Amino acid sequence: MTAPILDIQNVSAGYGNGQRRVDALRGVSLQIQPGEIFGLLGPNGAGKSTLLSCLQGLHTPTQGRMIVAGREPKQAKGALGIQLQKTALLDDLNAAELLEVYAALYDVQLTPERISALLERFGLSEQRGKFARQMSGGQQQRLALAIALANDPQIVMLDEPTAALDPHARREVWDVLRGLHEDRRTILITTHSMEEAEALCGRVAIIDQGKIMAIGSPAAIVAGLGLQATLKAAIDLPLEAVRGLPAVTAVRYTGQHLEIQSAAPQTTLPALHQLAAQHGKLVTEFTLRQPSLEDAFLALTGRSLN
Amino acid sequence: MYRFLTLTKAMFLIHIRDWSLLFWNFAFPVLLMVLYGAVFSGDDLSGFMTWMMPGVLAGNLMAFGLIGSSSMMTELRAKGVLRRLQASPISSGLLLGAYILANVGMALSTALVVILVGVAAYGVVLQPLNLLLALPMIVVTVVSSIALGQVISGVAPRAGAAVAIGQLVYFAQLFITDLFMPIEMMPDWVQRIGPWLPGYAMAQLVRPALAEGVLNDGWPLHVLLLAVYTAVALVLAARLFKWEARSA
Numbered sequence: 001m002t003a004p005i006l007d008i009q010n011v012s013a014g015y016g017n018g019q020r021r022v023d024a025l026r027g028v029s030l031q032i033q034p035g036e037i038f039g040l041l042g043p044n045g046a047g048k049s050t051l052l053s054c055l056q057g058l059h060t061p062t063q064g065r066m067i068v069a070g071r072e073p074k075q076a077k078g079a080l081g082i083q084l085q086k087t088a089l090l091d092d093l094n095a096a097e098l099l100e101v102y103a104a105l106y107d108v109q110l111t112p113e114r115i116s117a118l119l120e121r122f123g124l125s126e127q128r129g130k131f132a133r134q135m136s137g138g139q140q141q142r143l144a145l146a147i148a149l150a151n152d153p154q155i156v157m158l159d160e161p162t163a164a165l166d167p168h169a170r171r172e173v174w175d176v177l178r179g180l181h182e183d184r185r186t187i188l189i190t191t192h193s194m195e196e197a198e199a200l201c202g203r204v205a206i207i208d209q210g211k212i213m214a215i216g217s218p219a220a221i222v223a224g225l226g227l228q229a230t231l232k233a234a235i236d237l238p239l240e241a242v243r244g245l246p247a248v249t250a251v252r253y254t255g256q257h258l259e260i261q262s263a264a265p266q267t268t269l270p271a272l273h274q275l276a277a278q279h280g281k282l283v284t285e286f287t288l289r290q291p292s293l294e295d296a297f298l299a300l301t302g303r304s305l306n
Numbered sequence: 307m308y309r310f311l312t313l314t315k316a317m318f319l320i321h322i323r324d325w326s327l328l329f330w331n332f333a334f335p336v337l338l339m340v341l342y343g344a345v346f347s348g349d350d351l352s353g354f355m356t357w358m359m360p361g362v363l364a365g366n367l368m369a370f371g372l373i374g375s376s377s378m379m380t381e382l383r384a385k386g387v388l389r390r391l392q393a394s395p396i397s398s399g400l401l402l403g404a405y406i407l408a409n410v411g412m413a414l415s416t417a418l419v420v421i422l423v424g425v426a427a428y429g430v431v432l433q434p435l436n437l438l439l440a441l442p443m444i445v446v447t448v449v450s451s452i453a454l455g456q457v458i459s460g461v462a463p464r465a466g467a468a469v470a471i472g473q474l475v476y477f478a479q480l481f482i483t484d485l486f487m488p489i490e491m492m493p494d495w496v497q498r499i500g501p502w503l504p505g506y507a508m509a510q511l512v513r514p515a516l517a518e519g520v521l522n523d524g525w526p527l528h529v530l531l532l533a534v535y536t537a538v539a540l541v542l543a544a545r546l547f548k549w550e551a552r553s554a
Contacts, residue, residue, distance in 0.1 A: 102394070105313065
């Protein structure tokens with residue numbers, strides 16, 4: 001196992017003083033390996049952005065240690081590509097000028113060809129000469145992503161990269177992020193969308209009230225909690241017989257449907273078909289809902305995410 | 307060096323693409339000269355304008371530093387642009403340096419426009435010596451105005467507040483420091499306070515140099531006064547500088 005590119009040890013951080021002090025992070029530890037797409041998942045105010053700010057050297061923790069690409073965060077700024085939650089660009093500059101300027105801040109001189117390639121990659125070729133303030137929300141968001149990559153960073157940190165985007169634009173951004181992953185960059189994103197975390201991230205950390213509740217791949221987190229899949233079928237069978245099927249933990253009727261909780265739907269389902277056949281029936285209209293991060297979040301925090 | 311120059315260019319571009327700055331820096335001083343020219347009833351219009359133009363020039367440079375430069379920086383902070391810059395490896399010194407250099411470029415182009423209008427429209431006669439003497443005086447005026455403006459942007463929470471504070475400091479000086487009206491016309495107490503204000507030193511440095519190609523006897527004192535104002539302002543500005551607006 002290689003050394004983690006982001007190493008966070010027991011970090012606490014907050015804002016304000018005395019009575020008005022707010023603890024945003026409370027003893028967070030986390031290691032992220034090079035080349036991972038890692039998601040910080042949690043509701044607004046959970047501490048995700050504070051954690052990013054600390055890693056970016058914008059906020060100083062009150063306790064704990066952070067290593068970013070082998071250095072202290074304040075010395076590691078050059079290794080990062082950054083998109084802040086509030087996309088605040090010099091909006092009287094056009095797309096090409098912005099890429100040039102933000103790369104220059106990292107002492108990277110972009111050739112016109114490289115600028116064209118970046119704009120092309122983010123579907124902004126036609127916006128090359130457009131001022132940032134004239135662009136749509138989706139275009140600005142993609143421009144912010146292009147800027148985050150302009151300095152060819154080792155680590156890309158994106159704070160809610162798809163917030164306020166319509167579903168189509170979101171999917172475009174996801175495609176771009178998957179492309180970045182293929183470049184072997186380390187990507188750290190924050191999101192409060194379960195769907196986004198499941199679609200993009202190899203591993204996630206679920207954060208709530210400044211603490212990490214679980215770390216792992218979305219599937220492993222869900223599996224680790226022993227959450228059940230839900231099978232629904234429009235069929236009438238004796239409840240006792242269904243209850244005896246392998247891996248079934250609970251059974252009930254809801255309206256027209258038989259609803260089965262199963263710890264292993266792949267073994268329950270064939271057995272259910274068999275049972276139906278024995279009763280001379282067919283399982284029609286069945287749905288299977290695997291437990292999701294959403295369920296995991298609910299189980300971990302006692303609250304639903306959105 | 308590349309990053310400093312690129313950042314300076316970006317700062318210059320955001321200034322010349324801001325319509326209100328363009329108006330106040332280029333159209334307004336020209337309008338002012340047209341107005342003064344129109345209301346002047348004496349015989350020697352070009353003589354009057356020769357006295358007036360350096361006042362308009364110095365006054366406008368002061369206004370740019372106190373109002374334009376300070377509010378632009380405050381706005382960059384309020385909009386979160388500075389925070390994004392802070393996340394990059396540049397220092398606050400590099401940012402302020404680039405910003406001030408871009409400001410100086412902006413102010414010098416204002417000066418050029420005012421002088422060209424004075425010469426072309428009002429027959430103000432300028433010898434090469436006048437320009438040669440006036441240039442360093444204009445630069446001193448510009449730099450001290452911008453430094454004072456950065457103190458304002460350090461204390462103003464929003465661009466609107468920076469404009470208000472800047473206007474207060476600017477208008478207070480406009481009429482009592484010999485810029486737009488001869489100080490001899492003022493009450494005694496103004497004549498006692500006025501010479502200690504930066505505006506007075508600016509007027510005393512720029513006007514004789516530009517209008518007559520000479521320096522006032524007291525010029526080293528005026529330069530010294532402005533240097534002290536600038537040094538104190540820069541120290542304060544650096545102390546007060548924040549990347550982030552207060553209420554995050």
